Amino acid sequence: MPQQSTKKRFESCCVACDTWIVSYQSATLPQPVYLVWYTDRASGDRLLMHRNGPVFTAETPESVAPAADAQLPGLVYHPRFPQWLERVVELTPTVCNAYDADYIEQALCSKRKLSLKAMDALSNFIDLFGDYANSLENVSHLQAFRENPVIESYISHYYRFIFWPRLQQGAQFRDAQRPALETDHSALLTVFREMRAQFEAGLKSLSGN
Secondary structure: OOHHHHHHHHHHHHHHHOEEEEEEEOOOOOOOEEEEEEEEOOOEEEEOEEOOOOEOOEOOHHHHHHHHHHOHHHEEOOOOHHHHHHHOOOOOOOOOEEEEHHHHHHHHHOOOOOOHHHHHHHHHHHHHHHHHHOOOHHHHHHHHHHOOHHHHHHHHHHHHHHHHHHHHHHHHOOHHHOOOOOOOHHHHHHHHHHHHHHHHHOEOOOOOO
């Protein structure tokens, strides 16, 4: 079967089961890791987690499903996850979103106006962090970072000047017309670094420790 066809079938399975593969890259990790992000209709968006706390990770997109299947008894997952595992066998996996923590931090360290790409990347990371904090009771206290005033201010600006205008205007959206972010950039960088450290501490190490 052509690879393109198996990729499309994989993506269809992801939509049907509300389960996707995402990647996370950071200089603190030896290589990018691949996570499972899913929507639980009862409790919202979450990451696939081990019952004892760490985030489930895999070294390649292709190893996500086999590794998760092998570790299933020790994972916390939603009702459609076993169905997803069955349906994606022999399909070519795709990554629906990629997170680059180093890129975000470098952008925040810059004295220049944050680019649209950087604004998108930070917003996506904040959402990922919130989903992580929603995944297990023992990390729920991390929601306090998402509720930090500097993060709330950033998200308010992002949705007001980027998310909703781009959604409404489509191809007519002009990034040059958005105002610069007015916030305490030093505080934003500090909170991001704290969130990044907390998230990366929760990633299961590649060595399994």
